Amino acid sequence: MTAVLVRSAMLLALAWIAGFVWFVLSLPEPAADNIRTEGIVVLTGGPGRIARGVDLLRAGKAERLLISGVDASVRPIELAIELNVPADVFDCCIDLGKEAADTRGNGEEIAAWVKQHEYKSVRLVTSQFHIKRATAEARARIGSGVRLVPDAVPARLSARLLALEYSKFLFRRLLLLMGEA
Template sequence: MILRLFSFVALLYALGFALFSVTLGEPAREDAPETAAIVVLTGGKGRIEQAVDRLAAGKAERLLIAGADPVVTEADLVERLGGKDELIACCVDLGSESVDTRSNAEEAHRWIEKHGYRELRLVTSDWHMRRAAYEFRREMGDEVDIIFDAVPTRPGLFTLFGEYNKYVLRRIGVLMGV
């Protein structure tokens, strides 16, 4: 009986991983509505660039870079992005209060409330989008409409496996009240 239960759980886990791996987040459609804000989560290649491109294209009024290292400055961003100093000076906020996906959502929620926004575009890597979406929905509930705008990547097996485990463990932790 225990072996059957263990086998069932292992099969369920493996099928979940397979499904997770083939249903990664996707970029928002071109015709997706504009939002008041963009929140980008640091930690992956191309995330900040995509968020700034969306801001420059008029997809939102303001951008929060959540989880930025406290030593990063606007001048560092201008240098990294090859200009865009006016856009960064007027419309980009650096958030350095968060250290993980859950605290990214908390930091973004405080920022959203401070500015009175009711919709946002969330930018992160495709392999990270499911967990980020889960945390943002938990934190903001129905009070904020979210458009998910994933940065396409080519994640390796190790990246997918690690992210899947974080996602599963977080879901279990929430169910257990942790």
């Protein structure tokens, strides 16, 4: 019995290590700038994400931008000033999602926004270590009828950060496979 448990634990550890290597080696790059979608969604939480989304919007790569996971105390005018974006651009084209507190909540916020605007294509902008889990959460909620373009923002990476994100990714994928949205 003990030998079976040890072997099982070793196989599980080897599977985790092999998956981790795949996860690290397949970290995505930013999506091509020539791709146009109806909407852009940026997940807050890391440097360069919001700037990337705003730059894409300014370049005409989408009609609207959702910044998901914005703190409830943030006012659009404050963010407009910080990002050097005219207030009228915020009024017409940038939405602040203030409901999401985590990646799962981002997925729900994205799905509601996509449905509200009846979009069939959305670019998802977040850090490269986070893009796989964010894409899985969004895909689980928006369904397969919407083209989702992952757009990874390069980030400072550490083994600890990657191991933690890979573990979260595995856990959420398992729950999503079991039907737990």
